[in-house]
Structure formats: C-alpha cells, structure tokens
C-alpha cells in the first residue's frame with residue numbers, strides 16, 4: 239500500500255452475518271463470499287449491506303454472485319462486473335434495515351448458523367443429482383457440482399439467462415416447463431428424458447422442475463433437478479428385451495414341444511408296428527426253424543439214400559447207366575467206368591448219344607427210344623463193342639424204364655464171356 243493511502247486505512251475484523259454494519263459507505267466490496275451462504279442468510283447480509291451503504295453507494299460482488307431478490311433496494315450498475323448501486327432511501331422498500339432489525343444481527347448464534355449454512359451449501363454442491371437454480375428473472379442463480387460436470391457449465395454461466403444455455407432446450411425443452419411450473423406454482427416432471435452423448439451412447443434423466451416460494455409467497459425462482467436414471471433405464475430396457483426374448487423362446491419351446499409330442503406319437507405307432515413285425519418275424523423264424531429241422535432230417539435221409547444207392551451201384555459188377563428223359567447221363571457207375579474207360583465226372587450231364595466211347599450207341603438208340611415210349615417194357619440188345627482196352631467185346635444191353643419212363647431209362651450193360659479161339663474185334667463194330 240502506498241504509505242499516504244495506508245495511513246487512511248483501518249483494518250478490522252468483521253463478521254458480515256453478526257457484526258453491526260459500518261454505515262454511510264460509498265463502496266462496499268465483498269467478493270466470492272455471499273455464495274457460501276444460503277438464500278435466507280444472503281438476504282439478511284444484503285439487508286446489512288443495504289443498511290451500510292449511503293444512497294447511490296456501490297456494492298461490488300464476485301463474478302459468480304448475483305443480487306437475485308434485492309431488485310427493490312439495488313439497481314444493477316454493471317451486470318458484467320457485478321456492480322450494484324443502492325437505491326435512494328425514498329424509493330427503498332419497507333424491507334430496508336430498521337434499528338429494530340439490527341437486534342437480530344447481534345444474536346449470539348450467527349457462527350453456528352454460518353457453519354450450518356456452509357454445510358447445507360456443501361451438501362447441495364456435492365449432491366449426486368445435478369441441480370440448477372434460476373432466479374425469478376430467469377437468470378442462472380446456482381449451479382451445483384454435478385450440474386457443472388454433467389452439462390459442462392462453469393461459474394461464468396451464473397447470472398446468464400437460462401434460455402441462453404443449451405441445457406434449457408436439450409435434452410428436453412425446459413423453458414416452457416419452467417414457465418408452466420412458475421405459472422401454476424406446482425412441481426412438474428419429465429421422466430426418462432434421453433440425452434445422446436458420444437457415439438450411440440445415451441443417458442437418461444428424470445427432470446423435476448420445482449418452483450421456489452419466496453418469503454411473501456411469490457415465486458422467487460425455480461430449481462431444476464436432474465436425476466440420472468441411465469442405469470435403471472438400461473436395466474429396464476434389458477429386462478424388457480429379455481422378457482420379449484423369453485416369450486419368443488417360450489413360444490419356440492411350445493412349438494418344439496408340440497413337434498416332439500407328434501414325433502413321439504409317430505414313434506409309438508412305429509414301435510407298435512415294429513413289435514407286431516417282430517412277433518410275426520419270431521413266428522416266421524420258428525416256422526423256418528421247424529422247416530430247417532425237417533430239411534436237415536430230409537437231407538440226412540437223402541444222403542443216406544444216396545450213399546446206399548452209390549454203394550449199390552458200385553457193388554454191381556455190370557455197367558449201369560441211367561439216362562434222364564432228355565437222354566442225358568444221370569448215373570455212370572464204376573462198372574461203366576471199368577468197361578468204357580470214361581469217368582463219371584466226364585459224362586454226367588452229357589447227351590448220351592453224343593458220347594464217343596467203345597459202344598456204338600446209335601445201335602441201341604431204337605431200343606432206348608422204344609423203352610422210353612413203351613413206358614415199362616424192357617428192351618434188350620446185343621451189340622459188338624470195344625472196351626476201354628480196345629478189346630472187342632459183345633455187350634448185352636438191357637434198357638428198362640425208370641418209374642415207367644417218367645424219370646428216364648436204366649441201361650444195364652454186361653460183357654458176354656468170349657468164346658474159345660475168338661479173335662478180338664476191330665474198333666469199328668459191325
């Protein structure tokens with residue numbers, strides 16, 4: 239301080255809520271202090287300041303501070319600089335300080351009040367909900383911490399017309415709601431207001447517009463409170479979606495269930511059919527087993543009969559040849575192998591009259607044909623032949639029908655014993 243000025247200064251301790259105001263001041267500077275007090279205390283302090291100033295004296299407040307409810311006692315000198323001017327006493331309202339009211343300032347409790355007020359302000363400022371308070375003239379009177387964070391507001395926005403701020407129309411048109419709340423003097427609400435933020439993200443708020451009643455019952459301002467319901471709204475949306483999904487899943491389940499029931503019925507009927515088929519198969523199987531058993535027995539009997547027949551055939555010294563009705567060789571016994579030198583395996587199934595061996599078969603064709611047609615009559619023939627060694631023999635051939643020629647004929651061939659001195663014949667018989 240310049241010493242010449244310093245000499246004219248008085249420093250003193252002064253509690254603006256308690257101590258008697260110094261009177262007749264030209265200029266009262268009180269910056270960034272009022273805002274720590276609640277509306278009621280501010281009003282009392284403003285009363286004191288009013289009392290302290292002389293007519294036309296200046297009151298200089300902080301950037302974030304306003305004279306909201308003192309329009310009757312102060313004129314705005316510079317809103318930007320927050321300079322206000324005390325009105326002349328003759329136009330001042332009856333709310334001006336009177337000696338009687340000064341008694342209140344000396345009450346013994348202001349420190350406690352100040353402390354409580356400070357706590358109240360702290361609570362408001364740190365409250366989880368964003369709160370913006372407007373004065374009766376529509377300017378911003380208070381912005382709490384959450385409102386500053388949420389809507390990017392600063393203390394510079396204090397004193398500005400609320401309608402200049404983006405928050406007045408986004409995310410919800412508040413200006414008309416505020417007017418309505420003030421006019422109707424009732425609380426209005428806007429629920430689940432959506433606010434788009436970066437990308438596809440959205441925030442949701444419940445907004446409450448609360449008119450604030452002044453001491454005389456008039457509306458002094460409006461508090462706008464934003465409750466962030468993003469989490470609850472998202473959960474509700476998720477629950478809704480889950481419910482829809484559940485209903486879809488339930489319907490799908492029901493239709494699947496019906497399909498399953500149908501399939502089950504089909505399966506049951508198929509099962510019954512299968513059981514019937516199984517029973518039929520079982521009975522068929524039993525029949526087959528019986529037939530099989532019979533077949534086995536018959537096969538055994540047949541094998542026995544064949545063995546017996548083969549035994550008989552091989553024990554007969556004469557050649558026995560059985561022809562079927564088509565004149566093909568059916569049986570060619572060992573006697574025939576001995577005389578003619580052909581093995582049974584070479585001739586069985588071959589046409590008898592096309593076989594080439596020592597017997598001139600064309601000579602007995604008539605006898606065989608007759609035997610076949612006469613059905614039952616024995617035909618004999620004597621034929622000169624060559625045996626397997628190329629020796630001329632005379633062969634007696636008996637042709638007898640088999641089962642009255644129904645199954646062919648049996649040829650019994652016997653070599654006649656040669657007469658003494660008889661010469662062997664040539665290969666070609668007469």
Ligand SMILES: C[S@@+](CC[C@H](N)C(=O)[O-])C[C@H]1O[C@@H](n2cnc3c(N)ncnc32)[C@H](O)[C@@H]1O
Nearest residue numbers: 252253254255256268269270271272274300352
């Ligand atoms: C945020 S500071 C502002 C200081 C200065 N006026 C400025 O603008 O930088 C608030 C001041 O108010 C003072 N204060 C708080 N309660 C007071 C009261 N009841 N009477 C007088 N001053 C008070 C504090 O001591 C503090 O210095």
